[in-house]
Amino acid sequence: MAQILNGREVVDAINEKLRAEVSFLKEKGITPTLGIIRIGDKVEDISYEKGAIKCAESIGVDVKKYLFKESITQEQLLNVMAAINLDLTVHGVILFRPLPEHIDDNTIRKALLACKDVDGITDQSMAGVYTGTDLGYPPCTPRACIEILDHYGIDITGKKVVVIGRSLVVGRPAAMMVLERNGTPIICHTKTENMKEICKSADVLIVSAGQAKTIGADYLNENQVIIDVGINMADDGKLCGDVDFQAAENIVKAITPVPGGVGRVTTSLLMMHVIDAAKKTI
């Protein structure tokens, strides 16, 4: 049976360090603060928001909410962002997307200061991930994948790491982070030929396919480590990943569960970025 790479364990280790950093900052009179901009009442946004607030509370990070109706205009939103950019008491900002259709995503992304971009949505943050420099912040989900590998001592130097999915939120940044760790990244996507064969030969699979059970037994080998980024609702109403967990746990060496894997680690990394942004104001 595969080793379970438990998100909770990773979170506990990260949060312990973060609490110490928050104490240090509070002694200096700084309370690291996350701004959450939410437009409308999407269920998944509210769910992520609740998780983030819970995590923030447990670490000692403050949260300021900026809640708006779907009818907010682009100009009004830009004004809000300009005010947050100037507000020295807000260190990092997340903004739920997709935005309403009448608001241009690019215009809004560009309006955020890179130093407050704790979830990696600005061009500067993207250039930072791509170049391996500390411009802005990387998106939290791919960073969670790497933190899990690190926590469990899984060294990817020289290893074949297949990333399934090429989005700017997971696939591409994950591949760039693999490269920073000296792994050999392979980016697969819907157009990739012979994906089974490519996956089967990989040492690590980072799966962000966006569909339940995309990866079954015939994509796997017994020495693999599987990081499952997917979150889907199965027919039985339970959450599941993009990997067929029941099949995989009998084959591979190690695997993250869903829920309780990557997703759980993501919010801790959001707090890590907020705290880092706050430290930079000292």
Place this chain on the structure above:
Amino acid sequence: MAQILNGREVVDAINEKLRAEVSFLKEKGITPTLGIIRIGDKVEDISYEKGAIKCAESIGVDVKKYLFKESITQEQLLNVMAAINLDLTVHGVILFRPLPEHIDDNTIRKALLACKDVDGITDQSMAGVYTGTDLGYPPCTPRACIEILDHYGIDITGKKVVVIGRSLVVGRPAAMMVLERNGTPIICHTKTENMKEICKSADVLIVSAGQAKTIGADYLNENQVIIDVGINMADDGKLCGDVDFQAAENIVKAITPVPGGVGRVTTSLLMMHVIDAAKKTI
């Protein structure tokens, strides 16, 4: 014997289109103009400059040279760049690097307007390559690799494309461009394990290893297309690539020669970017 992917043929096709675009612009009173900033007298810089000027002349692009001694200060160089940014008659700029040690590369890169960054050195251009959007311009060398594939009708959709090298000038942007063409990029580097096996299984190899004869017969298969980015001086004083050409041409399906392959196409793409930048001023 392998098909030779001749850079000259690609250049002829590109330049023909570019001449028509230049005529169109000149009718509108605009002469596309490239600014070349060179500090010192490095042989390789002067050689590239000569090639660029020759290519520019044959297409009808003007060149303005900004030549400085190694003793130029960072402030002086920043003033030059600020002046070029404001100069509406200069549409694109290349800057030979590495810069002298007393000048900070990052500071200088950031000083250039992305809309004039025809060789992809600014963060905006890098974000553009990474995200697949038209922020700034991609570096010319990886784009030359893709243009050669396009010219010879080599479709990489779904194909395994191994990129050897992970620099920001060739390897990383080449991998991102492969992704934009729906290929499956694999980025190999000095730490990669089992590189022979990975290369042997590839449909296309883009080689930017920085060393002569890095890739020999045991990395190759008979259905492969090889794009050799390397330029090295062989023991006999002749130029050669990173691939053992004599061995490869008896094995693979198609290969670019060195010289006369990728390098030749690069300056045409530089002109393409300058002309595009000029068009955007209409």
